[in-house]
Structures are given as structure tokens and as C-alpha cells.
Amino acid sequence: MSFSSIxxxxxxxxxxxxxxxxxxxxxxxxxPLLVEYDLDSLKGKKKNEVINxxxxxLWRxxxxxxxxxxxHVVSLGEGLTPIIPMSNIGAKIGIPQLFMKDEGLVPTGxxxxxxxxxxxxKAKELGIKQLAMxxxxxxxxxxxxxSARAGIDSYIIMPVDAPPITRKEVAVSGAHLYLVNGLISDAGKIVGELVKDQGFYDASTLKEPYRIEGKKTMGYELLEQFEDSIPDVILYPTGGGVGLIGIYKAIKEWQELGWIKGNKIPRLVAVQAExxxxIVKAxxxxxxxxxxxxxxxxxAFGINVPKAIGDFLVLDALYQTDGCAIAVTEEDIKKVHRETAQIEGAFICPEGAATFAAAATLRENGWIKEGETVVCLxxxxxxxxxxxxxxxxxxxxxxxxxxKIAVSSVLK
Amino acid sequence: MSFSSIxxxxxxxxxxxxxxxxxxxxxxxxxPLLVEYDLDSLKGKKKNEVINxxxxxLWRxxxxxxxxxxxHVVSLGEGLTPIIPMSNIGAKIGIPQLFMKDEGLVPTGxxxxxxxxxxxxKAKELGIKQLAMxxxxxxxxxxxxxSARAGIDSYIIMPVDAPPITRKEVAVSGAHLYLVNGLISDAGKIVGELVKDQGFYDASTLKEPYRIEGKKTMGYELLEQFEDSIPDVILYPTGGGVGLIGIYKAIKEWQELGWIKGNKIPRLVAVQAExxxxIVKAxxxxxxxxxxxxxxxxxAFGINVPKAIGDFLVLDALYQTDGCAIAVTEEDIKKVHRETAQIEGAFICPEGAATFAAAATLRENGWIKEGETVVCLxxxxxxxxxxxxxxxxxxxxxxxxxxKIAVSSVLK
Known part of the structure; x- marks a missing residue:
């Protein structure tokens, strides 16, 4: 059997x-283009005959x-992130079966x-020497x-307001780093010109077809990890939305392969900031x-994306899965960000915090029903x-x- | 079978x-005290009958x-971190079989x-309500x-020079955070007094017997992940040295259980800064x-420990495994720190960088022999x-x- 069924x-x-x-x-x-696989050649096989x-x-x-x-695989050990019960938050918001898939536990955090x-x-496989994004x-x-690991030269342009630590990561890799006084859409315009002028590979969101294939493995993992109890709802913080598109693609592929128990499909929720x-408006x-x-x-800077190139795919995934889109306030993001650390011990990113804030609202207004299993990304x-x-x-x-140490008389 | 053979x-x-x-x-x-298990009750069983x-x-x-x-298990999905081939660095320093076990991929990084x-x-199991360290x-x-996840109140004292981000992590958890104008040994003295005055649980390195049991799982994982090709050398950045003691304890336990192929034991190396x-001097x-x-x-602040309470156990592990101790320069740490990012794509901590610098020296002076398999933590x-x-x-x-973007004519 070949390594890939692409x-x-x-x-x-x-x-x-x-x-x-x-x-x-x-x-x-x-x-954007999507990858198709020869799923017919895998039909009839059991999941564990195909998964390594x-x-x-994620290379499993x-x-x-x-x-x-x-x-051509360039790996730093990414994937198979844990599913963590969030029982304390869950008890507070009326979702006893609340879980977090923690994507912080991958290289680059x-x-x-x-x-x-x-x-x-895939860029390495295609012989790419320079990319920009x-x-x-x-x-x-x-x-x-x-890219550094692959020996590919990269040109990265980010807003001056992007998280400062991410600048350090780009710089330490030896990449060509530029800031822009503006939004990611302004950076995108400059990259577009650079790509055109120099013939670089355009690694912008969905402008190359393979990033989504990496993201979809979150979906495979969720289906594998929850094997016997597929979640009812999955909440995803949505900027470019590639993860959500990917999770939906993963579900459809495994559905076609007959690998999802009871053929149950989770409702997908796109979470944005007010x-x-x-996406919420649309x-x-x-x-x-x-x-x-x-x-x-x-x-929640990662979801500050004013217009996503894959918006139509995100919206399709929401409609097809009976999902929804919801916006949360800055105050709620901030409050939940602190709370997940203090009562769950999980120091998450603000985008992740937005999903828990959204889950609380959706439970309160009844969209998430009593006893449902809910996963926040x-x-x-x-x-x-x-x-x-x-x-x-x-x-x-x-x-x-x-x-000199003030000892608290109030215990947790 | 009970959950633990302690x-x-x-x-x-x-x-x-x-x-x-x-x-x-x-x-x-x-x-310090060490944990003993009823290994006799497990003898004769295969590894995979005992490991979940x-x-x-790590709860496997x-x-x-x-x-x-x-x-009583308080988990955020920690453990089973990847083994990453470091072929580019390896080629440079003459160790083709060079690997990194990346402990960055756990909660709290x-x-x-x-x-x-x-x-x-274990503190939760023992009914602890307050701890200090x-x-x-x-x-x-x-x-x-x-501790936040377990509902335990914690008092944390760290040097003002400790990595600023770790302050944020402690603060966001809701713990009682104090800084001290001094070293970890100065913080330790204040904690000692606090523990005595208040009856708090002392969570200082090796002053409670269970932290080492968590650390030893690095050893179990190395033995499991390298099953058929146990490494010749494992390098570990050594401050308190608990990880090294733990890895040695793991090796001894699996040896006793007959689970190590060919009964091969890696040579353990304690890496410190000049x-x-x-430990190097001793x-x-x-x-x-x-x-x-x-x-x-x-x-490399994590290994700025002037006197480790478990020093005798670290030294014993080095002597018993025919290992060694080696100090590296600040310049080498800095250089390697940058290099691992630029040619391996791995943005590691300075303590980790110290182990690669040490591997280079040990290969150069012949202590690491040609063709040996080497793992840096x-x-x-x-x-x-x-x-x-x-x-x-x-x-x-x-x-x-x-x-406005300067395009490099020199490709990687």
C-alpha cells in the first residue's frame, strides 16, 4: 500500500x-482547492488497518x-493532543460533559x-525553496x-499588534520577518505582490491546499478519541476558519469510509468576537x-480576520451540521480566560477562552441541551x-x- | 488488580x-524518601499487560x-512527548543517531x-489543602x-530573576506569588519557615517523595519509545536533578521487571553550566x-541550583551507569539555542540547548563513540x-x- 491515498x-x-x-x-x-483521496481503495478496511x-x-x-x-515528512512530533475533562467549568455552566481538546500541546504552542x-x-515534496505568508x-x-526544518526560506509579514512572542519565534527561525502597521488583510496585500514579483510559493491561508489537511487531523483525533461517544457539539474559535473546514472535511471522509459509530455528526459552532x-453576521x-x-x-488576536477566503466553506459546514455561529464579548473572553486557569488549572489562549464563553451562552439559551457532550477547541x-x-x-x-507572607484563611 | 502497585x-x-x-x-x-512498588506482583507479566x-x-x-x-488523578494530559530526530545538528557534530525528547509539549510548557x-x-489523595514551594x-x-485544578491553595516563592512568563503562569492560577531578591536557595529558606509556622505541605524538590515519580515517566517513555534500540547515552540538564534520578529509577524498575531488551542501560550524563x-565538580x-x-x-536559569538536595542520588546514577557530568559555556548555550531553531526548526529552552552543546563536546573528545544513539532532553x-x-x-x-522587502539571493 502506498504511503498516501491522495x-x-x-x-x-x-x-x-x-x-x-x-x-x-x-x-x-x-x-481555494481541496485535496481528494481515493477513498474507494480504503473502503471495507477497518480504521485501525489504515491508521498507524x-x-x-498526526502522521498516524x-x-x-x-x-x-x-x-518528505517534516515533523516535530505534532498531534494527538489530549482531551481534558473540564468538570469544574462544566458544573458552573450546566454542561457536565464538557471537554477541552488542548491544541497548546504541539510544537510552537x-x-x-x-x-x-x-x-x-508537501511544499518540500513539491520542491519549494521560498515561501511567503x-x-x-x-x-x-x-x-x-x-520551513527552517525543511530548509525552505520563508518571508513572514505580521501586524505590529500580533502577539510579541510570535515575532520572537519567527526571528529565531532565521526567517525574513516584517511587521505591518495594519491588519492581516494589509499584510496579505503585500504578500500577494511579493509572490507575484518573486515567484514565491504563497502559503497564505487556503491559498495552498495542504494546510487544511493538517488541520483536519483535529477532526480525525476527535473521532478517534471519542470513538464510542461522538460529541454532540464542537466549538471552534473562527478567524480564517481552516480548522473548522478541516474538522468538517475529516467527518465527511470518515463518514464515507463508514468509520463513525452510528454515523453521528457533531454540530459545529463557529465562535467569533463581537x-x-x-461569519456570525452571515x-x-x-x-x-x-x-x-x-x-x-x-x-483574541487570532480571530481578528475581517474576511476569510474560506468563509463559504465555513458557512457550509455550519449549515450542513445544524451548527451555528456566535459572537462573545471581550469581557466574557477575559473572565473565562482567568477562570479556566483558576478552577481548571488550564492556562489557555484568549481564542480558546472565547469557546467556553460561547458554550455558556449556548447552554443558557438552550441551543446546547441538557446532558449533551461538548468539546471546546x-x-x-x-x-x-x-x-x-x-x-x-x-x-x-x-x-x-x-x-511577611500573608496567609489566606479562606481555603479553596 | 489495583490501580497502583505502590x-x-x-x-x-x-x-x-x-x-x-x-x-x-x-x-x-x-x-529524601523514595517510593517502592510491589514489583514482585508484576513479575512475569509482559510490559503491555501492565501499561495502559x-x-x-503518563498515566498509562x-x-x-x-x-x-x-x-485522585489530577491530569491535564501530560506525557508521551515525542522523540524527534535531530539529523541536521547530528550531522554537524558527528552523531547521526541524535534525538531530542521534547518536554516542551506538556501543559505549562x-x-x-x-x-x-x-x-x-498524591497530595490530593493525602488530603492536602495548602502547599508551599x-x-x-x-x-x-x-x-x-x-494545584488550582486540584483545589489546593499554593504559596510560590521565586527569584526576581526567574523567567518573567512563569510569574504570569503562577499569577493566573490564583496562587499566592512572592518574589525574592536572591536565589532559589534563599526562597527555600523562607518556604522552610513558612512550612514550619503554618503546617503547610512542603512541595520543595525532593522534600515530598512523589514529584520524582512523575519525572521518572520520562525514563519509561524513553524505554518504551526506543524499545528495540535503547539509546547509548541520555543527556539531561541538571539543576535539582530530579529528572535524572527519576530516569535512573525508571531504568532500575524496568530492569527488575525484565522489560528492557538485552538489559541494556544508557549512560546518563548530567549537563550543567560553567x-x-x-555536580560536575563532585x-x-x-x-x-x-x-x-x-x-x-x-x-539557563532552570539549572542555576547551587546545591541540590538529591545530589548524592544524581552522582550515584552517573557512577552506576558509567555516565559523566559536563559543564558548558554560556556562549555555547546561546549558539546552540539559535542553531536548533535555524536548522532543526526546534525553538527549545536554554537548558535543553546546553545538552546539545554537551553532546558536541563529548563526541569531540571521544566519550560519545561513533555510531552511538544519543538522546538530549x-x-x-x-x-x-x-x-x-x-x-x-x-x-x-x-x-x-x-x-520594500529585501529578497535574499542566498538560499538555504
Whole structure:
């Protein structure tokens, strides 16, 4: 059996097909391209005959990933992140079966590593030597480090307001780092020009077809980890939305393979911030595409994406799974961010916090029903956003007495 | 079969035994206590009959961990970190079979999560409500967050020079955080007094017997992951040395159980910085204990420990495995720190970088022989030390042309 069952690329809009063994970016019609596999050749096989269960990373699914030759795999051990019961938050918001899939536990500390691992591996397979991308920070960190491992030169442009730590990650990788006084959409325009002028590979969200294949492994993992009790609801913080598109693609592929017990499909929820909610607006209006969100703003920087190129795919996934889209306030993000640390011991990213805030609202308004199993995607580590935690601890001197420590009489 | 085969506690110095179902700290003779298991009850069983291979975290080894009741397990999905080939660095330093075990991929971003997970779980089992500890940062981050999850109140004292991000982690957990103008040893003195005055549980390194049990799972994992090709050499950045003691304990336990193929034992290497090398000095002089290192200093803050309470156990592990101790320069740490990012895509912590610098020296002087398999422990993520990366990227303006980007004509 070959290492990958990849067959070709297809345009979800105009249905044109493309060859994956040569470089392709967008479809001639302007739409992102998706990877198709020869699923027929896998039908009738059991899941564990196809999954390489000895690998504890996302390459256990290599048969359903686009890299044809294992020698091209560029890996730092990403994937198979844990499912963590969030019983304390769950008790508070009336969802006893509340879980977090913690995407902080991957190289570079955010779920962007999945897309980068598979995207860079395929770029290596295609012989790419230089790539460029705009980023809100975490994707740039991941792509620049994986590119370094692959020996690919990367050009990364991010807003000056992107999380400062992600600058350090890009810089340490040896990538060409530029900031822009603006949003990711402004960075994107400059990258577009650079790509055109220099003939670089465009690694922008969905402008190459393989990042989504890495992201979809979150879906495979959820289906594998919850094997006998597929969740009712999955909440995902939605900026570019690639993860949500990927999870939906994963579900459809396993459905076709007959690998989902009872053929149950989770309802997918796109979570956005009130200061940048184009998908929510489109969903509320039952539109198939979103409109550019003017003057977007949120502390959850990863979801500050005013117009996602894959918006139509995100919305389709919401409609097809009876899901929904919901916006949360900055206050709620901040409150939940602190609370998950204090009562669950989980220091998550603000984007992840948004999903828990959304779960609380959806339970309160009855959209999430009593007894349902709910999974929130935490897309990165809290330590990537140290500026969100204020601290001014007392300073003791060498030799000070312990009596200077205020002992709390109130126990937890 | 019970959840744990724990039998009792024993003093490695005076051989006194203690009951693990009540609170114990140090032995009456002043030595740390170690956990003993009823290994006889497991003899004859195959590894995979005892390991719960369905769990992708360190609790897969619950039978050889000290928590008796699974309800007391406090977990955030820690463990089973990846083994990453470091072929590019390896080629450079003449060790083609060079690997990194990446302990950055755990909650709180450092290997301290292992000790905290098991230590806090056992503290919960023992009914502890308040604990205190001195820390160089990462242990405090891990223990405060796991304590928050367990509902235990924690008091954390760290040097003002400890990595600033670890302050944020402790603060966000809701713990009682204090800084001290001094070293971890100064923090330790204040904690000692606090513990005495208030009757708190002392969670200082090796002053409770269970942290080491969490750390030893690094050893189990190495033995499991390298099943058919046990490494010749394992390098470990050594401050308190608990991980090294733990790895050695893991090896001895599996040896006794007959689970190590060919009964091969890796040589263990304690890596320190030239500015704080008490274990190296003791090893060079063939001593069984180390001497307090005056005016210690290193950018690898986690190994700035002038005198480790478990020094005699570290040295014993080195002597028993034909290992060694080696100090590296600040310049080498800095150089390797950058290099692993640029040619391997791995943004590691300075302590981890020290182990690669040490491997290079040991290969050069012949201590590591041609063709040997070598594993370096990276104990945490680079993003926890952003101050080590200087960056001053050019800033573009919204609408700027791509011609402002300097395109490199030199490819990687």
C-alpha cells in the first residue's frame, strides 16, 4: 500500500480538478482547492488497518494526508493532543460533559503547527525553496520554524499588534520577518505582490491546499478519541476558519469510509468576537458568504480576520451540521480566560477562552441541551499571551522572615 | 488488580521505611524518601499487560505510579512527548543517531508538569489543602496550575530573576506569588519557615517523595519509545536533578521487571553550566556529594541550583551507569539555542540547548563513540524565554509596496 491515498485536487466551487504533484495555489476561478483521496481503495478496511497507531502524532493518519513520500515528512512530533475533562467549568455552566481538546500541546504552542507540518511537508515534496505568508502571529511562527526544518526560506509579514512572542519565534527561525502597521488583510496585500514579483510559493491561508489537511487531523483525533461517544457539539474559535473546514472535511471522509459509530455528526459552532464577527453576521442572515468587517478589533488576536477566503466553506459546514455561529464579548473572553486557569488549572489562549464563553451562552439559551457532550477547541497556550495577565507580586529580601507572607484563611 | 502497585516509602540513606497513606516529607535522617512498588506482583507479566496503552499520557504507567485511587488523578494530559530526530545538528557534530525528547509539549510548557501532575495528585489523595514551594519558575508554574485544578491553595516563592512568563503562569492560577531578591536557595529558606509556622505541605524538590515519580515517566517513555534500540547515552540538564534520578529509577524498575531488551542501560550524563556546576565538580573529584556553588550564574536559569538536595542520588546514577557530568559555556548555550531553531526548526529552552552543546563536546573528545544513539532532553519551550531572542524587524505601512522587502539571493 502506498504511503498516501491522495488522488488529486478539486475546486469546491467550479469542480475543476488539478494534479497534486505540481505546484497549485488557488483555482483559476479564485476559490481555494481541496485535496481528494481515493477513498474507494480504503473502503471495507477497518480504521485501525489504515491508521498507524504506533505513531503518537498526526502522521498516524498518513494514508489520508497528502504527502506521497515519507521521506518528505517534516515533523516535530505534532498531534494527538489530549482531551481534558473540564468538570469544574462544566458544573458552573450546566454542561457536565464538557471537554477541552488542548491544541497548546504541539510544537510552537498553537494548532497552527498542524497546518504547517503538513503544508511544509508537501511544499518540500513539491520542491519549494521560498515561501511567503501574512499571519496574525501563530501561523507565521509555525510555518517559519517548520520551513527552517525543511530548509525552505520563508518571508513572514505580521501586524505590529500580533502577539510579541510570535515575532520572537519567527526571528529565531532565521526567517525574513516584517511587521505591518495594519491588519492581516494589509499584510496579505503585500504578500500577494511579493509572490507575484518573486515567484514565491504563497502559503497564505487556503491559498495552498495542504494546510487544511493538517488541520483536519483535529477532526480525525476527535473521532478517534471519542470513538464510542461522538460529541454532540464542537466549538471552534473562527478567524480564517481552516480548522473548522478541516474538522468538517475529516467527518465527511470518515463518514464515507463508514468509520463513525452510528454515523453521528457533531454540530459545529463557529465562535467569533463581537468586535470581528463576519461569519456570525452571515450565518444570522443565512448567507453563503461573509462581508468584510470594518474596523475589527479583539484581544483574541487570532480571530481578528475581517474576511476569510474560506468563509463559504465555513458557512457550509455550519449549515450542513445544524451548527451555528456566535459572537462573545471581550469581557466574557477575559473572565473565562482567568477562570479556566483558576478552577481548571488550564492556562489557555484568549481564542480558546472565547469557546467556553460561547458554550455558556449556548447552554443558557438552550441551543446546547441538557446532558449533551461538548468539546471546546483551545487553539493555543496562554503563555503565548503573557501581556493578558497582570501581575505585581510582593518582593521579599534574602533572609526575610516568612511572617511577611500573608496567609489566606479562606481555603479553596 | 489495583490501580497502583505502590508498597511504601523508603530512605535511600538509612533504609527507614514509611507509610505512603499518610503525609511524609523527608526521612528523620534528613534524606529524601523514595517510593517502592510491589514489583514482585508484576513479575512475569509482559510490559503491555501492565501499561495502559490506550492512555496517551503518563498515566498509562499508573500501575507504577503512587496514586492509589484513580479518582485522585489530577491530569491535564501530560506525557508521551515525542522523540524527534535531530539529523541536521547530528550531522554537524558527528552523531547521526541524535534525538531530542521534547518536554516542551506538556501543559505549562516544561517537564515540570510531570512532577506536578503526580505530586499534586498524591497530595490530593493525602488530603492536602495548602502547599508551599521555592522555584526557579517552571516548577512553580506547573505546581500552581495543577494545584488550582486540584483545589489546593499554593504559596510560590521565586527569584526576581526567574523567567518573567512563569510569574504570569503562577499569577493566573490564583496562587499566592512572592518574589525574592536572591536565589532559589534563599526562597527555600523562607518556604522552610513558612512550612514550619503554618503546617503547610512542603512541595520543595525532593522534600515530598512523589514529584520524582512523575519525572521518572520520562525514563519509561524513553524505554518504551526506543524499545528495540535503547539509546547509548541520555543527556539531561541538571539543576535539582530530579529528572535524572527519576530516569535512573525508571531504568532500575524496568530492569527488575525484565522489560528492557538485552538489559541494556544508557549512560546518563548530567549537563550543567560553567557558572553553576557543583555536580560536575563532585563527579570530577569522584565525590558522593556536591558542595554549595558560590555566586552561581547562568542564562539557563532552570539549572542555576547551587546545591541540590538529591545530589548524592544524581552522582550515584552517573557512577552506576558509567555516565559523566559536563559543564558548558554560556556562549555555547546561546549558539546552540539559535542553531536548533535555524536548522532543526526546534525553538527549545536554554537548558535543553546546553545538552546539545554537551553532546558536541563529548563526541569531540571521544566519550560519545561513533555510531552511538544519543538522546538530549529538552526540558521546556523556547517561548518561555522570549527575552533570549533579540528582534527588531522592519515595519511596513499599510499599502506599502513589496519592493520594500529585501529578497535574499542566498538560499538555504
Amino acid at each position: 488522488s488529486h485536487l478539486v475546486c469546491p466551487k467550479c469542480k475543476s480538478t488539478y494534479d497534486d504533484t505540481i505546484v497549485n495555489q488557488l483555482c483559476i476561478c479564485g476559490s 497507531t504506533k505513531r503518537h502524532d 493518519y498518513h494514508q489520508l494526508l497528502p504527502v506521497r513520500n515519507p521521506a 498553537s494548532f497552527k503547527a498542524r497546518g504547517a507540518a503538513v503544508g511544509v511537508s 501574512p499571519t496574525n502571529g501563530n501561523a507565521g511562527a509555525a510555518w517559519s520554524l517548520y 468586535g470581528c464577527a463576519p 450565518w444570522q442572515e443565512r448567507k453563503t458568504e461573509s462581508v468584510f468587517w470594518e474596523n475589527s478589533e479583539t484581544a 483551545n487553539t493555543g497556550q496562554g503563555i503565548k499571551y503573557p501581556e493578558l495577565v497582570e501581575t505585581d507580586p510582593p518582593v521579599l529580601e534574602r533572609g526575610d522572615s516568612a511572617s | 508498597s511504601h516509602l523508603v530512605c535511600p540513606k538509612c533504609k527507614s521505611t514509611y507509610d505512603d497513606t499518610i503525609v511524609n516529607q523527608l526521612c528523620i535522617c534528613g534524606s 496503552t490506550k492512555r496517551h499520557d 504507567y499508573h500501575q507504577l505510579l503512587p496514586v492509589r485511587n484513580p479518582a 516544561s517537564f515540570k508538569a510531570r512532577g506536578a501532575a503526580v505530586g499534586v495528585s 521555592p522555584t526557579n519558575g517552571n516548577a512553580g508554574a506547573a505546581w500552581s496550575l495543577y 557558572g553553576c556546576a557543583p 563527579w570530577q573529584e569522584r565525590k558522593t556529594e556536591s558542595v554549595f556553588w558560590e555566586n552561581s550564574e547562568t542564562a 529538552n526540558t521546556g519551550q523556547g517561548i518561555k524565554y522570549p527575552e533570549l531572542v533579540e528582534t527588531d524587524p522592519p515595519v511596513l505601512e499599510r499599502g506599502d509596496s513589496a519592493s
